[in-house]
Amino acid sequence: MNPRMAPRPLDGRLYTDPAVFGDEMERIFSRMWVCGGRLEELDEPGRFVTREIGGESIVAARTAPPEDDAGSNRPGSSEPGALGINGTPGGATRDLAAFYNVCRHRGARVVDECAGTARVFQCPYHAWTYGLDGRLIGAPHMGNDFDAGSAGLVPVRIGAMDGFFFLSLAADGPPLAEVSADLPDLSRFTLGRLVRGDRHEYEARANWKILCENYNECYHCAVVHPELNRVSDYRNSGNLETGRFFVGGPMTLNGGCNTMTATGQSNRPDLPAIEVADRTSVQYYHVYPNLLISLHRDYVMTHTLWPIEAGRTRIVCEWLFDPDTAAAPGFDPSDAVDFWHLVNSQDWDVCARTQLGVASRGYRPTAYEESEACVQVFDGWYLDQMGL
Ligand code: FES
Ligand SMILES: [Fe+2]
Known part of the structure; x- marks a missing residue:
């Protein structure tokens, strides 16, 4: 099926209007599987992180040792061996759990930290205490008539795929397996076993879609990125690939270059299973809505995007080896x-x-250039999600 292609760049209000932003949080970020980051952050029982999704604070925690350290190496995979894939409707996978960061007593926020290690989660207000799986395990003086069993933290679905964890606020949404089945086969990059070599966090004064659109084209590369263009000419984009949950494709590197560094070289060995063509190209995919993944012969870079408000976005960039x-x-x-x-x-x-x-009344967008096809596909997907 051919994807919908936006006919022209999006209207300005879609990038600036707080009401549109609220609608996006509802229609996109609260309905889809959102990439939370790497499972490495939840590597031991008790490790937890908090994430802001669709205006909600969510806690994700590891409740038990990983059952399968390797996980699945293939986004297209839905083998039962894949780590916690296809989170249960209740929110807990076999060894991970996620929940709203909202106390079941009178609603106080329970966890303040972005990440940490805990044995239990205790609300700082009246000390109601929850297990790593969100169950209420202590509520001072509440007496025997109180049904603690039904007062656990409200679950959110969590699933794992290729070394990433994903969160979904949609209790009755599709399983994560539906996303993984749609993605291209990237098993040769052994994503499930890669480890983080570095991480940078940024904040951009731009709408999250502007960051996605920018990732999805290299028309700007010769002008904006002279260093990059020396390694990967902006005209060398390969076939557009697209599915229900992603858009992207390869770019061929310049002669003599085999990875993205200032010299186009590195002394790292190839990832063990890559193919000949991967030695002279880089694959770029945008997995909707918030994961950008760039696959090189010797490392993988990921960006996760975290919309703050219409004109501000937090970006976490990680380098995996x-x-x-x-x-x-x-x-x-x-x-x-x-x-x-x-x-x-x-x-x-x-x-x-x-x-x-785009915030100006003088913003009158005209047309996309041919090499901006991925942007057209992303914008078309976005318009569909928003019912526009
Ligand atoms: S609001 Fe959390 S214990 Fe009272
Ligand atoms: Fe760029």
Whole structure:
């Protein structure tokens, strides 16, 4: 099925209107599986993180040791062995749990930290105490008539795929397996076993869709990213690939280059299972709504986008490596990290510049350029989600 392609760049109010932003949180971020980050952050029982999704604070925690450390290596996979895939309607997978960060007594926020390790979660107001799985295990002086069994933290679905965890506020939404079945086969990048080599957090003064649109085209690369364009010419984009939950495709690297660093080279070995074509290209995918994943022969970079308000977005960028490479003496990811940190900063700059423009009454968008097909697909998908 051909995807809907937006006929022209989106109207300005879709990037600036707080009511539209609220609608997006409802129609997109509260309905879809949102990428929470890497499972590495929840690697041991008691490890937890909080995430802001659709205006809600959500706690995700590991309740028991991982049952299958390797997880699934293939986004297209739905094997039963995949880590916690297809979170149960109740919210708990076998070894992960997620819930609204809202006390069942009188509603106080329970957890303040972005991440940490806990044995229990205790509300700071009247000390109601919850287990890692959200069950109420202590409520001072509440007496025997009180039904503690029905007063656990309200569950949110959590699922795992290829070393990532995903959260869904939609209690009766589709299983995560539906997303994974739609994605291209990336098993050769062994995503499930990669480990984090570095992480940067940014805040861009731009709407989250402007960041997505910017990721989805390289028309701007020669102008905005001269360093990148020396390694990967902006005209070298390959076939557009698209599905219900993603858009993307490969870009071919310039002659003599085989990865994205300032020199186009690195001394890291290839990820163990990559194919010949991966030695001269990079794959870029946007998994809707908030995961951007860039796959190189020797490392993977991910961005997760966290909308704050219509004109502001938090971005978490992570660089993932093969565990053997990362454990080797002298491992140094800085060539990949510094290169993309520069490119990231250049991107957030032009995104902020665009946010200024779309807020103007003089904003009268005209047309996409041919190489912006992925942007047209993303914008078309967005219009569909919003019923526009
Ligand atoms: S509001 Fe949490 S214990 Fe009272
Ligand atoms: Fe860019």
